Amino acid sequence: MHMARRIKIYEGKAKILYEGPEPGTLVQYFKDDATAFNAEKKAIIEGKGVLNNRLSEFFMSGLNEIGVPTHFIKRLNMREQLIRNCEIVPLEVIVRNLSAGTFEKRLGIKEGTRLPRPIVEYCYKDDNLGDPLVTEEHIAAFGWASHQDMDDILALALRVNDFLSGLMLGVGIRLVDFKIEVGRIYEEDFHRLVVADEISPDSCRLWDIDTGEKLDKDVFRQDLGSLANAYTEVAHRFGVMPKSATKMQKPKLIN
Numbered sequence: 001m002h003m004a005r006r007i008k009i010y011e012g013k014a015k016i017l018y019e020g021p022e023p024g025t026l027v028q029y030f031k032d033d034a035t036a037f038n039a040e041k042k043a044i045i046e047g048k049g050v051l052n053n054r055l056s057e058f059f060m061s062g063l064n065e066i067g068v069p070t071h072f073i074k075r076l077n078m079r080e081q082l083i084r085n086c087e088i089v090p091l092e093v094i095v096r097n098l099s100a101g102t103f104e105k106r107l108g109i110k111e112g113t114r115l116p117r118p119i120v121e122y123c124y125k126d127d128n129l130g131d132p133l134v135t136e137e138h139i140a141a142f143g144w145a146s147h148q149d150m151d152d153i154l155a156l157a158l159r160v161n162d163f164l165s166g167l168m169l170g171v172g173i174r175l176v177d178f179k180i181e182v183g184r185i186y187e188e189d190f191h192r193l194v195v196a197d198e199i200s201p202d203s204c205r206l207w208d209i210d211t212g213e214k215l216d217k218d219v220f221r222q223d224l225g226s227l228a229n230a231y232t233e234v235a236h237r238f239g240v241m242p243k244s245a246t247k248m249q250k251p252k253l254i255n
């Protein structure tokens with residue numbers, strides 16, 4: 001090899017983390033891999049990584065600007081962004097505005113029903129267990145997060161929900177639900193919490209307000225059409241990808 005390879009820190013289903021250029025930083029690389037149902041369903045969607053890198057940059061930098069701290073520092077290229085290294089809290093924090101997905105199944109509330117207020121749920125991050133839903137009792141008893149952390153995580157999740165809901169509304173999209181991850185950044189004796197991982201159509205449910213068309217990973221989960229086209233539509237509405245830059249799909253048979 002003629003090039004020094006970067007040190008890989010972690011490889012997940014949709015992203016790879018490499019050692020960053022400075023202490024306390026990492027490089028987050030977005031792959032084209034799509035997985036659903038805990039990786040039972042898999043595919044490579046050409047261009048998905050590029051779109052999610054751009055969209056996550058857009059949402060995270062918007063959050064940074066309004067004072068909601070995130071791990072995002074800057075985008076480096078088409079597929080990579082520089083992020084702050086943080087200790088990931090082992091929870092998937094889900095905020096729901098309308099019923100869908102596992103919530104719909106668990107509680108038998110018809111898809112699309114508006115909830116009386118945003119509902120925040122926590123799942124324990126463990127692929128072998130399929131990320132089970134847990135309560136604050138479990139989280140406290142097993143020490144996954146302190147009481148103070150949980151207060152901060154709830155506040156963070158609701159601020160992200162308000163910000164994203166408004167942003168989406170502005171481009172004719174309803175934010176049905178989303179998932180964030182939260183990380184700790186240590187500063188001397190204390191730590192602060194930041195929004196980590198990614199915010200993209202992989203981790204949100206997004207419906208067109210007028211047509212109800214799904215513009216998120218449900219297109220892949222439910223075989224509703226081209227995932228790349230759906231994500232490209234979201235990117236175009238936010239003006240984050242020039243139209244010419246997204247001609248990355250070869251013609252495909254639609255069945």
Ligand code: C5P
Pocket residue numbers: 092094100101102103131177178179202203204205217
């Ligand atoms: O599947 P469920 O209805 O619980 O998902 C709620 C929201 O969280 C959806 O927007 C989904 O895309 C997201 N999610 C995720 N990663 C998971 C589980 C859910 O991004 N592992």
